[in-house]
C-alpha cells in the first residue's frame with residue numbers, strides 16, 4: 001500500500017470498493033471495528049440511501065442497516081412504496097465508531113475528519129452507481145454529501161443539486177425515531193419520515 005492514500009487507484013467496480021474498505025487505513029476507526037461495512041444494492045439503483053455508520057449489529061454482520069435502525073427504515077420504506085431491494089443502501093462512514101460501556105459498545109458520532117477520510121469510498125460508490133437521488137439520513141450523511149453540516153430539520157425534504165447532477169434530499173436518521181421518548185412524538189416523527197421517503201419516491 002502507498003504511503004500517500006490518495007495515490008491509491010480509484011475503485012473501478014463495487015468489488016474494488018468492498019476490498020478497499022476492508023483494507024482501509026485512511027482513518028483510525030478500522031482498529032476497533034470488527035470489519036468494514038460497504039453499501040449493498042443493485043448497480044442499477046436510481047436511489048441511494050446514505051446512513052451515518054454501521055451500528056453494533058452491522059459491525060458484526062458486515063451489512064448496512066440490518067439492526068434496529070434498519071428495521072425502522074425497512075418498515076418506513078415499505079409504507080412509502082419503496083422496495084428496499086431496488087435501493088443501494090450505504091453509510092457515510094464504513095467502520096463502527098464506538099466506546100465500551102460495560103459489556104455494550106456505545107455508538108459515537110464520527111468526526112468531520114473521519115467523514116472526510118471516508119468520502120473516498122462514498123464518492124466511489126456514487127461514481128459507480130450514479131443514482132438519480134441520494135437520500136441522506138441525518139446530519140453526518142448530509143455532511144458527507146454536501147461538505148457542510150446541514151440543519152436537517154430546516155432543510156429536510158428540499159431537493160439539493162449535487163455537482164454530478166444527482167439530487168440530494170435530507171431527512172432524519174431512523175435512530176432518532178427510536179430515541180424519541182413518547183409515543184405521540186414518535187408516531188408524528190415517523191409520519192414525517194415516511195412523507196419524506198414518499199416525496200423521494202415521487203421524484204424517481
Ligand code: URA
Pocket residue numbers: 051052053054055058063064065066067069070091175
Ligand atoms: N445506523 C446507520 O447509520 N447505519 C447503519 O448501517 C446502521 C445504523
